[in-house]
Amino acid sequence: MKTKIKLMALLVACVLFGLSSRVLATHFQGGDLTYNCISPNVYIVTAKVYRDCTGAAAYTYNDLKVWSPGCNTGRVIPMTMQGGLITGTPYCPAVGNPCTTSGRPNYQEVTFTALVVLNAAEIACNDLIFSTRNSARNTNENITGQDYIYTEAFVKLRPTVNSQVQFYNSSPQFSGNNIPIPIVCFGQQTRFSLNANELEGDSLSYELIAAQSNYNTPIAYKPNPLVLNPGTTFNNPNPKSPYSNPLRPQVALVQGAMPPVFxxxxxxPSVTVNWNGPATVPMQDPNSPTGTTLVWAATPAFSLNPLSGELIFTPSAYYPGTDPDLGRNKYVVVVQINEFRKVNGSMVKVGHVRRDMLFIVEDCSGNQTTQPDVPAPAPIFNATIKSDTIIEVQTCNSTPLRFLFSDPNPGDKLTVTFDTKVVDQMPNSHLSIRNNGSAVVEALLYITPEPQHVGRDYYLPVTITDDHCPIKGTATYIYRIHVVENNFAEPDGGLKQRTLCLGDQTDLxxxxxxxxxxLIPPATKPQKASYTYQWRLGAGSDPLHAGFDPNTSNQKDITIKPTLPGNYRYNLMVxxxxxxxxxxxSFAVKVQPLPVINDLQVLYARGQEEIRFGRSAPLQVSLGNADPATYTYSWSPGTGLSDSTVMNPIAxxxxxxxxxxxxxxxxxxCKAEREVTVKVGPFFLPNIITPNNDGSNDAFVYKGIQPNTSLKIYNRWGVLLKAYSNYDNSFNGQGISDGTYYYVIKEPNNGKTYKGWFEIVRD
Structure with missing residues (x-):
């Protein structure tokens, strides 16, 4: 068994840098650049810069470069600082949120804007880049040096060279709920939203890219000092019951190696463990009766959802006691948001923006993040909770979505913030929040999509912040609300297609x-729904014989009785x-004609009006109006027939x-019935003959036996007295005295054999 190493002990054992003097020039922690097209070829470009409070003073100026690689060398436009500095508030009020050179890590946000009116040379290009470049970055753990921080926004002016189509596009705008320089908790899963608002209906995709110091100039990444090889074990720093006992830790086993270079x-360093799920990985354990113990799987993973922009990771390295300027707990993460628009059936990239961020890992003193709950709506709303963050709603339906938030830390209170810009974009939406600022918060979101919203996805960021001390816990969940079509009216019984027999009627x-x-805004309460109905015959349906009463066309349910065979369609609009x-x-109704039996007869032998006992005769059916293969047949009773389910059996x-x-x-x-009688002659073998020429029983005569039947007559001692190969009912005892005799009758072609006795009496 491999030695178990607590993750905290492993990380503290990493080589720590010594203290150093502060380098006040290195104060940029991140930034982003966005643009709004306010009229053709006129843009307002906004730059946000995030300075480190422990570094140099914030700049009050910034320069914007406007250029097009390969088309225009560009120009520099001074940007204007907007408002004052905005200081971050990652800490609880008890410790405060000062921005000082010696306090806790914190940041300040500085906003600059510039009005850009494109000149003729710039308009002639297919695309433009807006960019800013400032020196220098904070020292950090994952990229080399203290290089420039470069921010960029791309805008496409036309889809192709010399195209007459021109885009007047505004970039996606970052949500105000996003914390640009977040403090994240060591050992706890972090959910961070990069979700941006896109007001023009374009499609967005998110990707992680390299930090850059200039256009197309990525910065090299450092080696990863934390080595976690497959088979390494560590304990949950916040174990779940019943594993809170140190003698019974909650253990995870690493399943894959961390990359050696960031x-x-x-x-x-990010190792994902689903501590709330079941233990699934076998680990060698000599103290176990089976020699193994199930533990939790730990997988190095840092994931970005390309559709929602949600980052999910678990900070798995923390270096306590190090000088902030050494950057041991700071990590640069850069996300690019690509914007696509459908042009002539093809998706064209019309722009991108980037956000350059610095994640700061701290020991959050046991503060546990909130895990929201979204209970499934009642079945009548036809909404489906696909996962903890994916919800499917239907058109033409007011779906109430309940969001429940509770803080796992006793005494902490929650503040829940929905991105109202996204809520406003949702069709017919209405949001209410109860008990915000308490330990348990509930939000109710109504959404009523219309048919034109089918297939749309709405990515709703929800930020949950507690008031834990000293570091507030913050998580952003992004809920993907997907709209599907709702056929809100269905046939009773589910039959949209049915077949009738001519003369029958059916209810639709x-x-x-x-x-x-x-719930349709501006109303704030659900309103009584009412419906109108309109029935119409479908194309190709014969109105004279469809059996449809126009006087019932506005009713919810109707009855139809077609008067001719054929195909009919009845359409209802609700x-x-x-x-x-x-x-x-649409109801499709097929009317089948009734079967017609023209004739049904028994094919007796020529000259016969019955069949002999034990013999057979075919039954012949003649249908009047259809292919016999389109029908089924049933004869009753089935006894005496070769097959009671065929058209023409043998009786x-x-x-x-x-x-x-x-x-x-x-x-x-559809049914038709007819009867036929099969007559059967009597079966008779005599047991006495009286050959006295009185016309009664003068000969040995049988009935019901086939022609060409042989007859042999024996005396009581088995002596053959008479033999006929084709008996003709002519034996009258001539030459044989009175007494008892025996016969053997055998039908031809290996047919039946009959044996018995008879007496000859002449008196």
């Missing part, structure tokens, strides 16, 4: 699969008077029998 996509009924109320949502149901009854044939269409079970 990269843009793995910019800090609908069931409304939605609530009886809707409209919501409040939202204007429309749903259409072999032992007595006269009346059969009933039922012919049914395969699709609609």
């Amino acid at each position: 990269t843009p996509t793995y910019p800090m 009924k609908v069931v409304l699969l939605r609530p009886d109320s809707l 409209t919501s008077a409040i939202s204007g949502c429309v749903d259409t149901i 072999s009854p032992l007595k006269t029998t009346t059969y009933k044939l039922t012919v049914s269409s395969k699709e609609a079970n």
Whole structure:
């Protein structure tokens, strides 16, 4: 068994740098650049710079470069500082949030703007870059040197060279809920939102990129001093019950190696463990009866959702007691947001912006982050909770989404902030928050998408901040709300297609699969929903024979009775008077003709009007109006028939029998019936003959046996007296005295054999 090493002990054991004097020139911690197109070829560009409070004073000026690589060398425009400095508030009021050179790590936000009116040379280019470049970065753990911090925003002016189409695009705007220089807690999962607001309906994608010191000039990344190889174990620094006992720790086993060098996509030590899930990984344990113990899986991972912009990671290295200027607990992370627009059926990149951030890892003194809960709405709303952050809602339906927030730390109070710009973009949305600033907060979001919103995704950032001391806990969850089509009216019983027999009628009924109320702003309470109905015949349906009464066209349910075979379509349009949502149901009705039995007869032998006992005769059916293969057949009773389910069976009854044939269409079970009687002659073998020429029983005569049947007559001692190969009922005892005799009758072609006795009596 490999030696267990607590993660904290492992990290503290890493080589620590000694104290150094402060280098006040290195004070830039991050920045971003965005733009708004306020009229054709006129932009307002906004730069935000984040300075380290322990560094030099904030700049009051900034320069913006406007240029196009390969097209225009560009120009520099001075930017104007807007307002004062905004100091971060990562700490609780008890310790305060000062911005000093010797206090706790903190930042200040500085905002600059510039009005850019494109000149003719710039308009002639296909695209432009807005950029700023300032010296110098803070010393940090993952990238080399104290280089320039370079921020950039890209805007495409037209899709292709010489294109007559021109884009007047505004960039995505970062949410005010995002903390640009976040303090994150060692050993706890962090969820951080980069979600940006896009007001023009363009598609966004997010990617981790390298920090840069100039255009297309990435900064080298440092080696990763933390080595966690597969098989390394560590304990949960915040163990879950019942593992809070030090003698019974909650252990994780590393499943993959950390990268030896930091990269843009793995910019800090981060090991993900789902401590709330079950233990699934076997680890050698000599103290266990089986020799192994199940522990938790630990995987090096730093993930960015490319659609929502949510970062998920677990800071897994912390160096206590080091000078902040050494940057041992600071990590640069850069995210680029790419903006796409569909042009002539193809997606074209129309812009991008970047956010250059500095994550600061701290020991949060046991402060646990909040995990929100979104209970599933009632089934009537047809909403689906796909995962902890993915929700599926339906059009034409007011779906109430409840968000529940509670702080796991006793005594802490929560402040929940929704990105109201995103909420305002949601169709017919209404948000209310209860008990904000308390230990338990509840939010209720109503959303009523309309048909044009099908397929849309709304990424809703929700920021949860507690008042823990000294470091406040902050998490941002991004909920993806996906809209799918809601067929709010369905056929009663679910049958949109049905087949009828001519002369039958059917009810066309609908069931409304939605609530009886809707919430459409500006109303703040659900309103009673009402619907109108309109029935119409579909194209190609014969109105003269469709059996549709126009006087019922505005009813919810109707009855139809077609008068000719054929295919008919009945369309119902259901409209919501409040939202204007429309749903259409189409009923396809196929009318089958009734089967017609023209004739049904028994094919007796020529000259016969019955079949002999034990013999057979075919039954022949003649249909009047259809292909026989389109029907099923049922004969009753089935006894004496070769097959009671075929059209023309062979009848072999032992007595006269009346059969009933039922012919049914395969699709609609349309039926016709007819009867036929199969007559059967008597079966008779005599047991006495009286050959006295009185006309009664003068000969050995049998009935019901096939022609060409042989007959042999024996005396009581088995002596053959008479033999006929084709007996003709002519034996009258001639030449044989009175007495008892025995016979053997055998039908031809290996047919039946009959044995018995008879007497000859002449008196």
